[in-house]
Amino acid sequence: xxxxxxxxxxxxxxxxxxxxxxxxxxxxxxxxxxxxxxxxxxxxxxxxxxxxxxxxxxxxxxxxxxxxxxxxxxxxxxxxxxxxxxxxxxxxxxxxxxxxxxxxxxxxxxxxxxxxxxxxxxxxxxxxxxxxxxxxxxxxxxxxxxxxxxxxxxxxxxxxxxxxxxxxxxxxxxxxxxxxxxxxxxxxxxxxxxxxxxxxxxxxxxxxxxxxxxxxxxxxxxxxxxxxxxxxxxxxxxxxxxxxxxxxxxxxxxxxxxxxxxxxxxxxxxxxxxxxxxxxxxxxxxxxxxxxxxxxxxxxxxxxxxxxxxxxxxxxxxxxxxxxxxxxxxxxxxxxxxxxxxxxxxxxxxxxxxxxxxxxxxxxxxxxxxxxxxxxxxxxxxxxxxxxxxxxxxxxxxxxxxxxxxxxxxxxxxxxxxxxxxxxxxxxxxxxxxxxxxxxxxxxxxxxxxxxxxxxxxxxxxxxxxxxxxxxxxxxxxxxxxxxxxxxxxxxxxxxxxxxxxxxxxxxxxxxxxxxxxxxxxxxxxxxxxxxxxxxxxxxxxxxxxxxxxxxxxxxxxxxxxxxxxxxxxxxxxxxxxxxxxxxxxxxxxxxxxxxxxxxxxxxxxxxxxxxxxxxxxxxxxxxxxxxxxxxxxxxxxxxxxxxxxxxxxxxxxxxxxxxxxxxxxxxxxxxxxxxxxxxxxxxxxxxxxxxxxxxxxxxxxxxxxxxxxxxxxxxxxxxxxxxxxxxxxxxxxxxxxxxxxxxxxxxxxxxxxxxxxxxxxxxxxxxxxxxxxxxxxxxxxxxxxxxxx
Numbered sequence: 001x002x003x004x005x006x007x008x009x010x011x012x013x014x015x016x017x018x019x020x021x022x023x024x025x026x027x028x029x030x031x032x033x034x035x036x037x038x039x040x041x042x043x044x045x046x047x048x049x050x051x052x053x054x055x056x057x058x059x060x061x062x063x064x065x066x067x068x069x070x071x072x073x074x075x076x077x078x079x080x081x082x083x084x085x086x087x088x089x090x091x092x093x094x095x096x097x098x099x100x101x102x103x104x105x106x107x108x109x110x111x112x113x114x115x116x117x118x119x120x121x122x123x124x125x126x127x128x129x130x131x132x133x134x135x136x137x138x139x140x141x142x143x144x145x146x147x148x149x150x151x152x153x154x155x156x157x158x159x160x161x162x163x164x165x166x167x168x169x170x171x172x173x174x175x176x177x178x179x180x181x182x183x184x185x186x187x188x189x190x191x192x193x194x195x196x197x198x199x200x201x202x203x204x205x206x207x208x209x210x211x212x213x214x215x216x217x218x219x220x221x222x223x224x225x226x227x228x229x230x231x232x233x234x235x236x237x238x239x240x241x242x243x244x245x246x247x248x249x250x251x252x253x254x255x256x257x258x259x260x261x262x263x264x265x266x267x268x269x270x271x272x273x274x275x276x277x278x279x280x281x282x283x284x285x286x287x288x289x290x291x292x293x294x295x296x297x298x299x300x301x302x303x304x305x306x307x308x309x310x311x312x313x314x315x316x317x318x319x320x321x322x323x324x325x326x327x328x329x330x331x332x333x334x335x336x337x338x339x340x341x342x343x344x345x346x347x348x349x350x351x352x353x354x355x356x357x358x359x360x361x362x363x364x365x366x367x368x369x370x371x372x373x374x375x376x377x378x379x380x381x382x383x384x385x386x387x388x389x390x391x392x393x394x395x396x397x398x399x400x401x402x403x404x405x406x407x408x409x410x411x412x413x414x415x416x417x418x419x420x421x422x423x424x425x426x427x428x429x430x431x432x433x434x435x436x437x438x439x440x441x442x443x444x445x446x447x448x449x450x451x452x453x454x455x456x457x458x459x460x461x462x463x464x465x466x467x468x469x470x471x472x473x474x475x476x477x478x479x480x481x482x483x484x485x486x487x488x489x490x491x492x493x494x495x496x497x498x499x500x501x502x503x504x505x506x507x508x509x510x511x512x513x514x515x516x517x518x519x520x521x522x523x524x525x526x527x528x529x530x531x532x533x534x535x536x537x538x539x540x541x542x543x544x545x546x547x548x549x550x551x552x553x554x555x556x557x558x559x560x561x562x563x564x565x566x567x568x569x570x571x572x573x574x575x576x577x578x579x580x581x582x583x584x585x586x587x588x589x590x591x592x593x594x595x596x597x598x599x600x601x602x603x604x605x606x607x608x609x610x611x612x613x614x615x616x617x618x619x620x621x622x623x624x625x626x627x628x629x630x631x632x633x634x635x636x637x638x639x640x641x642x643x644x645x646x647x648x649x650x651x652x653x654x655x656x657x658x659x660x661x662x663x664x665x666x667x668x669x670x671x672x673x674x675x676x677x678x679x680x681x682x683x684x685x686x687x688x689x690x691x692x693x694x695x696x697x698x699x700x701x702x703x704x705x706x707x708x709x710x711x712x713x714x715x716x717x718x719x720x721x722x723x724x725x726x727x728x729x730x731x732x733x734x735x736x737x738x739x740x741x742x743x744x745x746x747x748x749x750x751x752x753x754x755x756x757x758x759x760x761x762x763x764x765x766x767x768x769x770x771x772x773x774x775x776x777x778x779x780x781x782x783x784x785x786x787x788x789x790x
Contacts, residue, residue, distance in 0.1 A: 590631025
């Protein structure tokens with residue numbers, strides 16, 4: 001059937017001749033061809049591709065595929081195809097011809113077994129051989145649940161790849177995992193079948209016309225934006241998607257994902273990256289765009305529990321109970337509303353708040369990306385005498401309006417008191433009229449407003465980009481994992497956090513308003529008593545526990561509360577010490593545990609006496625200080641670059657001397673010991689911060705260490721059982737001379753060693769941490785509940 005149709009299409013006057021299709025043939029295989037997404041968007045997008053590219057020099061066939069048997073599947077698929085529509089500007093006659101030919105070029109297949117895929121491959125090859133056509137490539141669109149990806153990928157890789165010289169493009173729909181670990185697992189499975197350049201992960205928001213135009217807009221308006229696109233001029237950035245619908249009918253999906261995984265981790269984060277990434281020299285080069293995007297991810301500060309406010313509309317719980325057959329006392333901790341505050345550590349954006357907000361059952365349906373600029377103007381004339389729109393006292397903003405809301409169309413709005421933007425004439429036009437509308441409190445006449453010449457569905461845009469091989473409109477494995485690495489810690493920390501209940505719709509009033517305070521966000525209003533449920537108490541409602549551990553004070557709480565307490569205690573110690581002696585000598589350990597503490601100190605402790613603080617290293621790995629495994633590198637990235645410690649008060653360990661690492665003849669340990677003696681009174685640090693390894697090591701003093709557990713040497717070279725093996729460390733006797741020693745232990749992974757050291761005596765050769773016992777100072781243990789209780 002397809003052979004006869006393809007022959008007819010190639011040789012009719014309505015479409016290009018065989019000579020014109022010399023670029024080759026493209027087979028499009030839509031898996032899940034009778035599913036909801038395919039019915040609503042994908043077939044229409046493929047038809048749009050055919051209409052746009054019918055004269056491009058490629059010939060096409062479209063293969064719908066699903067698990068259904070041939071006859072019912074074919075009937076369902078063609079019911080969808082009959083509803084396809086042409087754009088309003090397409091002539092009825094041409095539309096009828098194109099639609100008829102598209103239907104004739106489309107065929108249904110049952111793809112269930114390996115044999116089915118082999119048969120499909122044989123059919124494509126036979127068709128092309130009979131027509132004498134060269135294969136340009138194949139597109140496989142996975143409109144199926146992610147659990148089916150691996151099996152389908154195996155079949156395609158083994159029996160349905162195009163021949164050498166033709167390309168393969170595999171299109172994947174979200175969700176791409178549930179957290180970092182699951183995303184890594186799925187990525188590893190897919191990478192065993194497909195190359196990175198063959199995979200196109202879809203985030204349909206990147207096909208929204210306003211979002212897709214952010215980078216071109218920044219590029220075309222560099223002359224205006226370069227001076228103001230930075231922390232000195234931008235007050236804040238808002239990326240928002242509000243929905244009026246609730247999750248009814250989708251609670252099985254929503255209970256697994258929630259609003260952060262469903263919207264913020266992907267759609268809103270991707271839009272934010274387009275705003276804050278550095279502009280590559282050529283925005284048309286996908287490799288450059290993707291690299292700049294990845295660098296933007298890496299500049300983001302880690303999220304904490306207090307970086308987010310969360311809510312749940314009141315009817316959600318009963319919907320879950322009904323749809324998932326849960327008991328009446330079932331309590332869902334799934335957020336349906338979230339507001340998250342994000343910061344970047346880049347020089348361009350340091351200090352600028354980025355607010356990402358989304359929710360269901362809200363007062364309006366709207367999506368936008370808003371850049372609000374600082375306003376330094378004072379206008380002497382009264383408001384009625386100012387020129388409308390051009391007054392420097394009015395708000396200055398750029399808005400990428402995604403759709404719906406008051407405008408009900410994609411748009412780009414630029415305040416008239418900023419600049420008249422340069423926009424591509426062929427695809428965007430200046431809008432006129434609708435002056436009675438107000439956007440963010442200002443009449444539409446205060447803005448230059450541009451809307452697309454031709455509105456296009458996001459999937460039509462993305463399918464076109466798949467055809468053209470534009471990878472910058474899709475999510476690479478590296479960017480996907482960077483996004484999950486950013487969001488997963490927050491998701492873990494809020495998994496048991498109480499949610500703000502809200503009634504839904506206009507009745508929400510100000511219940512979900514939130515504000516930024518000291519780098520955190522909090523709801524503006526207290527939760528009304530009638531919305532509170534005493535049964536919703538979560539584990540982190542318990543107060544911090546204080547008692548004894550190994551005969552010394554113990555502070556224990558959930559990890560985030562514990563870090564907050566520890567940071568406050570360090571600041572108090574520092575302030576007290578500076579008031580007494582004029583300076584504060586702090587020695588800190590490396591490893592992963594102190595990172596969240598460093599971030600807390602950097603972001604929340606503005607009264608810390610950094611100017612009078614000396615920072616020392618308890619231990620260091622024998623790698624260059626610029627190496628990512630260096631303790632100093634971590635300290636610099638998470639603390640030092642964000643606080644004002646005088647340069648000469650920072651004391652990294654001299655592991656890199658004479659262009660070599662930790663060589664005994666270079667006497668790095670002696671140099672550091674002499675520096676300590678010269679600057680620290682009695683070589684007694686005011687505070688030493690330690691961690692504990694799962695083997696009981698502390699600093700870089702390991703079980704059975706030959707150096708550092710006893711003796712007169714203050715700084716020693718040691719051997720670690722894990723790479724990098726060589727280390728430099730303060731000795732146990734030097735640590736025990738400190739005025740105060742704080743030991744931080746976090747996470748379930750440390751539960752066994754925590755239990756063990758709670759029971760053992762003074763046995764530093766076996767468990768070095770057991771030898772920490774300040775001779776004339778105080779030892780305090782900071783242990784989170786997971787490490788303490790398991």
